[in-house]
Amino acid sequence: MLLHTLYLVAIVAEAMTAALAAGRRSMDWVGVCLLGAVTALGGGSVRDVLFGHHPLSWVSHPEYLVITAGAALMTIAVARIMHRLRSVFLVLDAIGLVVFTVIGCNVALDLGLPTVDVIVSGMITGCVGGVLRDVLCNDVPLLFRSELYASVSVVAGGLYVGGLSAGLPHDLVTAGAMAAGLVLRLLAIVRGWNMPKFVYAEDLH
Amino acid sequence: MLLHTLYLVAIVAEAMTAALAAGRRSMDWVGVCLLGAVTALGGGSVRDVLFGHHPLSWVSHPEYLVITAGAALMTIAVARIMHRLRSVFLVLDAIGLVVFTVIGCNVALDLGLPTVDVIVSGMITGCVGGVLRDVLCNDVPLLFRSELYASVSVVAGGLYVGGLSAGLPHDLVTAGAMAAGLVLRLLAIVRGWNMPKFVYAEDLH
Amino acid sequence: MLLHTLYLVAIVAEAMTAALAAGRRSMDWVGVCLLGAVTALGGGSVRDVLFGHHPLSWVSHPEYLVITAGAALMTIAVARIMHRLRSVFLVLDAIGLVVFTVIGCNVALDLGLPTVDVIVSGMITGCVGGVLRDVLCNDVPLLFRSELYASVSVVAGGLYVGGLSAGLPHDLVTAGAMAAGLVLRLLAIVRGWNMPKFVYAEDLH
Numbered sequence: 001m002l003l004h005t006l007y008l009v010a011i012v013a014e015a016m017t018a019a020l021a022a023g024r025r026s027m028d029w030v031g032v033c034l035l036g037a038v039t040a041l042g043g044g045s046v047r048d049v050l051f052g053h054h055p056l057s058w059v060s061h062p063e064y065l066v067i068t069a070g071a072a073l074m075t076i077a078v079a080r081i082m083h084r085l086r087s088v089f090l091v092l093d094a095i096g097l098v099v100f101t102v103i104g105c106n107v108a109l110d111l112g113l114p115t116v117d118v119i120v121s122g123m124i125t126g127c128v129g130g131v132l133r134d135v136l137c138n139d140v141p142l143l144f145r146s147e148l149y150a151s152v153s154v155v156a157g158g159l160y161v162g163g164l165s166a167g168l169p170h171d172l173v174t175a176g177a178m179a180a181g182l183v184l185r186l187l188a189i190v191r192g193w194n195m196p197k198f199v200y201a202e203d204l205h
Numbered sequence: 206m207l208l209h210t211l212y213l214v215a216i217v218a219e220a221m222t223a224a225l226a227a228g229r230r231s232m233d234w235v236g237v238c239l240l241g242a243v244t245a246l247g248g249g250s251v252r253d254v255l256f257g258h259h260p261l262s263w264v265s266h267p268e269y270l271v272i273t274a275g276a277a278l279m280t281i282a283v284a285r286i287m288h289r290l291r292s293v294f295l296v297l298d299a300i301g302l303v304v305f306t307v308i309g310c311n312v313a314l315d316l317g318l319p320t321v322d323v324i325v326s327g328m329i330t331g332c333v334g335g336v337l338r339d340v341l342c343n344d345v346p347l348l349f350r351s352e353l354y355a356s357v358s359v360v361a362g363g364l365y366v367g368g369l370s371a372g373l374p375h376d377l378v379t380a381g382a383m384a385a386g387l388v389l390r391l392l393a394i395v396r397g398w399n400m401p402k403f404v405y406a407e408d409l410h
Numbered sequence: 411m412l413l414h415t416l417y418l419v420a421i422v423a424e425a426m427t428a429a430l431a432a433g434r435r436s437m438d439w440v441g442v443c444l445l446g447a448v449t450a451l452g453g454g455s456v457r458d459v460l461f462g463h464h465p466l467s468w469v470s471h472p473e474y475l476v477i478t479a480g481a482a483l484m485t486i487a488v489a490r491i492m493h494r495l496r497s498v499f500l501v502l503d504a505i506g507l508v509v510f511t512v513i514g515c516n517v518a519l520d521l522g523l524p525t526v527d528v529i530v531s532g533m534i535t536g537c538v539g540g541v542l543r544d545v546l547c548n549d550v551p552l553l554f555r556s557e558l559y560a561s562v563s564v565v566a567g568g569l570y571v572g573g574l575s576a577g578l579p580h581d582l583v584t585a586g587a588m589a590a591g592l593v594l595r596l597l598a599i600v601r602g603w604n605m606p607k608f609v610y611a612e613d614l615h
Contacts (some may be wrong), residue, residue, distance in 0.1 A: 017612075113469065131546070194438065198442050
């Protein structure tokens with residue numbers, strides 16, 4: 001229940017931040033809606049397509065399409081005050097990341113997949129929406145360039161899988177993995193933690 | 206029958222315009238063929254993958270691959286006279302949009318999906334090929350930036366679904382929805398109608 | 411057996427060259443791992459998704475994810491000597507191309523698909539990983555712009571399918587098709603063979 005509520009909050013938040021990215025590229029209202037829906041629902045869709053897990057969530061719940069496209073459209077009206085809410089949205093995005101991660105892990109666990117796949121499923125669910133957004137905006141995906149994001153998803157997923165296989169109560173493990181991921185992500189933002197970069201300029205051929 | 210003939214005309218036209226986009230980026234002949242086939246068949250493929258609707262049309266009809274790659278290749282020979290045919294291709298592209306839309310709606314109806322999914326299925330079929338083309342050409346998708354295109358698909362799909370559920374004869378509904386979409390698209394081109402843009406320059410963080 | 415060993419060598423080599431591409435764009439370590447895994451495993455994944463052929467190889471063999479991400483990460487340590495190994499990697503990449511092609515053809519043959527699909531399956535398996543790498547690096551895919559690459563895959567796949575349907579022994583056909591593809595690819599590199607380009611500058615509208 002709580003996880004589902006948090007999921008709805010997360011897809012709305014992801015759609016709204018994607019709408020701002022669309023606005024930075026002067027997309028039209030259709031582009032704003034599409035980019036919002038793709039960003040919010042793309043991670044779960046790619047996961048389901050890769051695992052052959054049909055029907056996709058938005059296919060059986062088309063209201064998710066309406067909600068995300070609507071949230072993106074609504075963002076146009078409230079864009080002027082969005083920058084004041086920037087920290088709110090960073091927190092919502094971090095919540096989205098851990099919620100998507102746990103949901104993605106659950107899908108793979110239900111499919112009986114091995115541990116590595118479970119963690120990868122969480123990461124795909126949490127991160128691929130943003131990759132699609134960046135590709136459609138013609139950017140190198142942020143995920144590949146900066147900040148602890150995929151790593152947070154891997155840590156949260158690892159704690160979740162580890163806790164469950166250690167036989168701890170499901171609710172406790174869910175809350176613990178999500179809290180740990182959330183704290184790590186917010187600390188990374190506040191402290192400016194980054195993964196080390198790999199700079200290769202050797203173009204001597 | 207007529208729908209199938211129009212489908213063949215449409216994939217040829219889409220492959221040929223994609224070939225010109227390839228030529229603008231000085232791609233080689235292989236790139237021209239690939240971009241032609243991906244653009245013409247990509248919308249239906251993405252739809253089928255998302256809905257788990259196998260086999261894909263070009264898998265059971267590999268002649269579609271040959272036709273689209275061949276049409277793209279042939280474009281190289283006739284490129285010099287293509288700009289004189291520009292309005293012909295704009296009309297063919299508009300026909301393609303409404304034909305793809307109706308075919309996409311039919312696939313979703315056959316799968317028994319809810320109305321929102323049916324309209325989205327039409328839109329994916331009609332529009333995603335061009336998005337793949339633009340992503341592979343390293344552009345922000347035109348679909349997100351300008352003109353009535355996805356909107357035309359939504360209108361045509363909505364009329365189609367609405368007409369069918371109102372119990373009108375199938376052929377009449379097909380013809381009506383396609384004609385309405387076609388007129389809307391051509392009017393949008395002639396009159397220069399655009400969706401309003403969302404411009405967000407607030408990078409004050 | 412040999413084919414499987416060559417497959418493992420090929421995915422390691424693809425992951426390592428993708429890691430260098432990541433380094434040229436100053437991606438962080440996470441980006442390096444992700445780009446390595448996506449490039450090495452992406453072609454087979456797209457093929458399996460398009461053909462509805464589940465589970466994907468890395469889903470049932472998650473060690474492939476570990477191997478490719480690990481190889482990409484290891485590349486960071488050895489990047490300084492990589493340019494001395496450039497010709498080794500060009501050969502490994504060419505081996506990868508023909509190995510992926512034959513594996514892709516086999517998947518389609520096992521699914522009982524028509525000949526055109528079998529050759530296309532080989533080409534998708536051999537080439538799409540690099541396309542995903544280039545899209546994620548925000549480049550126009552190399553595949554579309556230069557060199558004999560997809561063409562080599564089509565030739566190798568065509569020889570493989572032709573040889574099998576001529577009733578020649580399976581091992582002979584595999585070795586012959588791979589050797590022919592390898593020689594063609596290496597000759598293309600050494601002699602600088604390219605497909606002709608299609609240059610279309612007619613923007614007179």
